[in-house]
Amino acid sequence: KAGVTQTPRYLIKTRGQQVTLSCSPISGHRSVSWYQQTPGQGLQFLFEYFSETQRNKGNFPGRFSGRQFSNSRSEMNVSTLELGDSALYLCASSLDSGGTIGELFFGEGSRLTVL
Amino acid sequence: QKEVEQNSGPLSVPEGAIASLNCTYSDRGSQSFFWYRQYSGKSPELIMSIYSNGDKEDGRFTAQLNKASQYVSLLIRDSQPSDSATYLCAGNNAGNMLTFGGGTRLMVKP
Numbered sequence: 598k599a600g601v602t603q604t605p606r607y608l609i610k611t612r613g614q615q616v617t618l619s620c621s622p623i624s625g626h627r628s629v630s631w632y633q634q635t636p637g638q639g640l641q642f643l644f645e646y647f648s649e650t651q652r653n654k655g656n657f658p659g660r661f662s663g664r665q666f667s668n669s670r671s672e673m674n675v676s677t678l679e680l681g682d683s684a685l686y687l688c689a690s691s692l693d694s695g696g697t698i699g700e701l702f703f704g705e706g707s708r709l710t711v712l
Numbered sequence: 713q714k715e716v717e718q719n720s721g722p723l724s725v726p727e728g729a730i731a732s733l734n735c736t737y738s739d740r741g742s743q744s745f746f747w748y749r750q751y752s753g754k755s756p757e758l759i760m761s762i763y764s765n766g767d768k769e770d771g772r773f774t775a776q777l778n779k780a781s782q783y784v785s786l787l788i789r790d791s792q793p794s795d796s797a798t799y800l801c802a803g804n805n806a807g808n809m810l811t812f813g814g815g816t817r818l819m820v821k822p
Contacts, residue, residue, distance in 0.1 A: 630810070640756070640800065640812040653809045687755055699744045699804045703755040 599624065601704035603688050609710045615676040618707045622669050622690030628652075629671040630701060631663060634685040643686075646671055647693060675709075683711045715739050716803050718813035727822050731788040733799050735813055738782065741806025745777055745784045748800040750815065756800055760786060791820045 602621040631643040642655035646665035663673040689701035717736045725731045748756035762768045762775040774787040798815040
């Protein structure tokens, strides 16, 4: 069974640009969550999608957005990049059979560097 | 104050000893808790989940939950150098959002 796939794995952008990250969940998983991981702040929740609907959103500015497609694949977008957006962006999928989020399967992440 | 708090460590234990990792949480609405392990340069992987008060054992790992004290712990028996990693505690709050602690770095010395 294939795991969670994230693309691209590494990318370098400059301030003011925008970036789109992609995530393909484990087959059959309908919930996709996104997290930002930095050495100083740890893992911070960005948003969670289930059946194309955003169910939860973390405390990030509106520059961070996401969406989920009918095949459960998800994308997140960051516009007007700032230096502080440099981080590892992790996508995680969940079976969510009982409606409770917690047993997450993470992808390898997309490491974004903003210069 | 973060919703889930962990001592950042490092926690250093000798090989074969019991490693005890602790976590406290502030949201009394949290019902489910999880321990993830993250090796350096890798993504987190789920190792234990616990949903009710008491102990849950899985091989060398035991998770403990005390909702009255808002306390979660993970015990690793017979610690091995391969257990050296950062251990992340996570709780599912009342809003069904999974919030992670900052992680505790465990070092198991041969």
